[in-house]
Amino acid sequence: MKIVGVNIKRLREGKNITLRELARKLNISASFLSQIETGKASPSLVTLKNIADSLQATVGSLIGEDQPQDDNIVVRENERKVLEHVGEGVKINLLTSPNPNKQMEPLLFKLDEKASSGSSMYKHYGQEFILVLKGAMEMTLNDTKYHLKKGDSIYFNSSVSHSFNNIHKGATEALWVVTPPTF
Amino acid sequence: MKIVGVNIKRLREGKNITLRELARKLNISASFLSQIETGKASPSLVTLKNIADSLQATVGSLIGEDQPQDDNIVVRENERKVLEHVGEGVKINLLTSPNPNKQMEPLLFKLDEKASSGSSMYKHYGQEFILVLKGAMEMTLNDTKYHLKKGDSIYFNSSVSHSFNNIHKGATEALWVVTPPTF
DNA sequence: AATTTTGTTAAATTAGACTTGACAAGACGA
DNA sequence: TCGTCTTGTCAAGTCTAATTTAACAAAATT
Numbered sequence: 039m040k041i042v043g044v045n046i047k048r049l050r051e052g053k054n055i056t057l058r059e060l061a062r063k064l065n066i067s068a069s070f071l072s073q074i075e076t077g078k079a080s081p082s083l084v085t086l087k088n089i090a091d092s093l094q095a096t097v098g099s100l101i102g103e104d105q106p107q108d109d110n111i112v113v114r115e116n117e118r119k120v121l122e123h124v125g126e127g128v129k130i131n132l133l134t135s136p137n138p139n140k141q142m143e144p145l146l147f148k149l150d151e152k153a154s155s156g157s158s159m160y161k162h163y164g165q166e167f168i169l170v171l172k173g174a175m176e177m178t179l180n181d182t183k184y185h186l187k188k189g190d191s192i193y194f195n196s197s198v199s200h201s202f203n204n205i206h207k208g209a210t211e212a213l214w215v216v217t218p219p220t221f
Numbered sequence: 222m223k224i225v226g227v228n229i230k231r232l233r234e235g236k237n238i239t240l241r242e243l244a245r246k247l248n249i250s251a252s253f254l255s256q257i258e259t260g261k262a263s264p265s266l267v268t269l270k271n272i273a274d275s276l277q278a279t280v281g282s283l284i285g286e287d288q289p290q291d292d293n294i295v296v297r298e299n300e301r302k303v304l305e306h307v308g309e310g311v312k313i314n315l316l317t318s319p320n321p322n323k324q325m326e327p328l329l330f331k332l333d334e335k336a337s338s339g340s341s342m343y344k345h346y347g348q349e350f351i352l353v354l355k356g357a358m359e360m361t362l363n364d365t366k367y368h369l370k371k372g373d374s375i376y377f378n379s380s381v382s383h384s385f386n387n388i389h390k391g392a393t394e395a396l397w398v399v400t401p402p403t404f
Numbered sequence: 405a406a407t408t409t410t411g412t413t414a415a416a417t418t419a420g421a422c423t424t425g426a427c428a429a430g431a432c433g434a
Numbered sequence: 435t436c437g438t439c440t441t442g443t444c445a446a447g448t449c450t451a452a453t454t455t456a457a458c459a460a461a462a463t464t
Contacts, residue, residue, distance in 0.1 A: 039266050057411060070453050072412055082420085082452060083222050083263050087284065098281025101270070142325050142400055144350045144374065167327045169396060171354065191327065213352060215398050217325055240442060253422050255443055265421060265451085410461065417454070423447085430441070 040077035041102045042086070047075040049093040049100075064088050127153030127204075145214040149175065153210075154203030165217050166200075167193045173210030177202050186212075223260035224285040225269070230258040232276040232283075247271050310336030310387075313397075328397040332358065336393075337386030348400050349383075350376045356393030360385050369395075 050060055057075070061068040066085060073079035074089075081089065090097045121130040127150030168177070174187040178201045179194055185205070186192060194200065204210045233243055240258070244251040249268060256262035257272075264272065273280045304313040310333030351360070357370040361384045362377055368388070369375060377383065387393040 039270070042266070056409080058409080066452095067454055068410095069412080069455080073453090076412075078413085079452065080266050083225070083266065083269065083284070085452085086266065087222070096281055096286045097284055098279055098286055101266070101280055103279045103281055142348070142350065142398060144352065144376070144398065146352075165325070167325065167398070169327065169329075193327070213396055215325060215327065215350070217400075239440085241440085249421095250423050252424080252443075256422085259443075261444085262421065268421080406464085408461105408463070411459095413456105413458075415455090415457105417452105419450105419452070421448105421450075421452095423449095425444105425446095427444075428442095430439105432437105432439075434435100434437085 039080050039101065042080070042100050043075040043077045045095075045100045045102065046071075046089055046093065049095055050075075053093065060089075060092060063092055127151070128155070143216045145216065146171075147210075147212045147214050149173070149202075149204040149210040149212070151206070151208055152204060155201040165193065165195055167191065167215040169213040171211045171213055173204065173206030173208060175202055175210050175212060176205045222263050222284065225263070225283050226258040226260045228278075228283045228285065229254075229272060229276065232278055233258075236276065243272075243275060246275055310334070311338070326399045328399065329354075330393075330395045330397050332356070332385075332387040332393040332395070334389070334391055335387060338384040348376065348378055350374065350398040352396040354394045354396055356387065356389035356391060358385055358393050358395060359388045 050057070057071055058068040061071040064071070064085070070079060070081075074081050086097055086100065090100055093100075119132045121132070129148040131146035131148065168186070169191040170186045170188050172188060174185065177184045177186060177192055179198050184192060233240070240254055241251040244254040247254070247268070253262060257264050269280055269283065273283050276283075304315070312331040314329035314331065351369070352374040353369045353371050355371060357368065360367045360369060360375055362381050363383075367375060
């Protein structure tokens with residue numbers, strides 16, 4: 039957990055605030071903050087949360103959970119992997135290469151005319167963002183229905199039950215970004 | 222920090238494993254795990270990290286950082302807020318309403334002909350995903366240049382210095398998703 | 405050169421992370 | 435129906451380690 043310290047220090051210095059200043063704002067001793075930054079001590083959960091808040095960061099980012107990859111950068115349009123059998127008339131294009139460190143999962147949904155997510159509602163953790171690129175679709179969140187046409191976007195909590203169906207005369211395409219990644 | 226407990230409990234029960242089982246796997250006492258789940262005690266950072274790993278979750282999600290909003294769902298194409306003065310010939314459309322709980326920030330970049338991010342390179346934390354919707358652009362990551370044309374996408378770590386410029390004869394549009402959110 | 409501010413360290417304190425052992429409630433088979 | 439086994443929880447204790455105090459050298463100000 040030494041990473042926490044260097045992350046805190048980097049953020050703090052990035053904001054040009056002094057160790058004592060930050061410590062005072064957090065109601066901890068400057069000494070302790072120093073020990074945290076140098077990895078000689080480890081803060082309690084609530085202290086860490088306070089630190090994260092003060093630095094406008096998240097605990098997750100401080101402990102290095104939001105870490106990245108360096109390869110698998112580009113996916114060309116013609117190189118996209120396609121998931122075919124997710125549902126009747128539904129195809130999913132993966133817009134990234136597999137990578138365990140992703141924070142989000144960008145997908146391209148292609149819905150044939152009248153295609154839908156099926157009868158059951160989805161419900162899981164995380165968040166979703168959808169931007170309609172072509173056509174129009176109907177999203178159902180709990181019992182509310184949203185008509186989304188080309189250019190409209192929606193951002194919602196995956197924990198509300200949700201489903202979708204194509205309401206366009208023809209194919210509908212939507213950019214879908216899901217967090218956390220599942221592919 | 223009581224939320225940690227209920228999240229752990231929910232995950233554990235979702236996996237149908239018993240409190241004692243999980244405790245044994247974590248090398249902590251079942252009693253202590255119980256106290257954590259009921260909010261009567263709070264685990265140390267390393268213990269929490271272990272728990273998160275065991276449950277295939279992240280510390281961030283356990284402490285409720287990946288939590289959502291319930292309003293501000295839809296942004297219509299004609300309702301988008303536009304940031305004008307981010308650079309010469311660069312406009313940013315916000316695709317979500319302001320919300321402190323978002324995990325990602327979806328943006329629509331519109332680049333006039335020859336527009337670019339300027340001379341300086343960007344470098345910050347988090348990750349970025351870009352999908353070119355119209356035209357073509359050149360992304361520079363460290364010293365590597367990537368030509369991206371309509372339909373191509375790229376996913377990279379924001380900590381590598383990066384910049385972009387429009388290489389299309391005409392406007393270029395790109396969907397940009399950034400994590401963590403900054404707007 | 406004096407003074408203040410920087411971050412770091414050693415040692416002391418003390419909160420709270422964690423264990424032990426016991427308990428009641430429910431499940432299960434004999 | 436009794437006993438045993440498992441479930442999660444609680445009270446009280448232990449002891450680690452989170453946090454403080456106080457002092458230090460180095461750098462920055464004045």
